[in-house]
Amino acid sequence: MDLIDPEIVIPRVGAEKCNIFWARMMLYSTGKAAVGPATQHRLNKLLSNPNLFEHPQLAHDILTEIYRWISVSSPLKIDMSTVAGQDQGRVHGHHPHYGAEDSAELLGQDLHYTAGPVIKLIHADPLSWSVRQIPSNGVGLVFDESPCATGDFSRVSVARALVSAGSKIDIHALSQISSELFPRIVFHGSCWSRVTDITVTWEQLLPKLIRHLSVLNDFGVEIFNNYSVASDRSARLGSLGVEASAESPNTRKNRKAWAQRLFNFPNDGGDQRCEWHTKIEPTRGRVHFKVLDDKVLVGAIVEHLDT
Structure with a gap:
């Protein structure tokens, strides 16, 4: 089982409506990985906000992608109320780029509450990491799961539409994901x-x-x-x-x-x-x-x- 870096799917506080975040999420989504239990718990709380997305069609496409991830997650019977806030070992070398500031802690919880030996890779944004492997347990990081590698241009189209609709996206942000939007x-x-x-x-x-x-x-x-x-x-x-x-x-x-x-x-x-x-x-x-x-x-x- 591969995990998705929480930084890809959980926006930082105040950036829930940041189109550049959701565009990147669409670009880095794959069918090979799942959200971990701590990340899923946070996602469920985030998605309970009915006003999270301003564009109905884009909201549908994004939510469909997120729920596809959740559907392939291994169902783990964990009382997440006992997980939230616990320190299960902060993952070092992780520096959230667009995502939640506590992504390293979330990922530590995901790794702790998921059967460790079966986790081989964590799918992540290279801008958020200063290492290629998590030193504590040898779990590898994969950075090549963008549409440039997968050829899934349906997701590219959604990401482009998100960017196009987001006047708050500046030149710097656009340039940083330009190679994935236009591979x-x-x-x-x-x-x-x-x-x-x-x-x-x-x-x-x-x-x-x-x-x-x-x-x-x-x-x-x-x-x-x-x-x-x-x-x-x-x-x-x-x-x-x-x-x-x-x-x-x-x-x-x-x-x-x-x-x-x-x-x-x-x-x-x-x-x-x-x-x-x-x-x-x-x-x-x-x-x-x-x-x-x-x-x-x-x-x-x-x-x-x-x-």
Whole structure:
């Protein structure tokens, strides 16, 4: 039996309606692990709040995922009133990222009240751990159970919808889960640094940006591999609701402007020219990208580069 890190499913106090937390939960959910008894007890209390989720359809999808986890948990006849608050050994090396501050204590209780020898792995967010294995009992940690590994893009869609609906999600939070939301995109190290320069309110920009990145992630490689003519590529992307084009001859002749489209991707061939760009709005908001083999390289998300 594998366990789920409580930090994945129990939000920190005050963050119960934080969409970035529930988006990450959907991204890291798997069919291979279950919540432990202490975590399940805390979840039951959390889910008793009828106003926990503001979006009915998203609430349904999230609750379905949570209850699927609970349904595969081994039913343990434990009086949880005697468990809550007890110190069963804090798990060291655990640093909650989005989840509950006492996740390490919850996990210690889960391990204590579950048949220890059968627990092999704990599914967790790598940002929340400074170790690869829990030293006290040798239980391993697995960090690769994201849609990038499982191929379950139905969960990715729910997570994207959550993020898109959450105006309180900032650039930093979005950038941290971007590789899981868009597993086929490689983001340049500096691409998020100029998003705030785009002169569109964040509430308006966020859903549009999610839409553009989703289309590039889900269809970009297929379109660019199947169509070699620029107008055909633009037409296909346009049919998906994303206006995109390559640079004009004048921009290519402008040495300064042309240099701005060159980005270094150390693990993907070094310097790459991201001249193709989607247009979030006609005159502002550009996502500069290049399709390379089975990946989409995103070099910049900006108001506008020089032309």
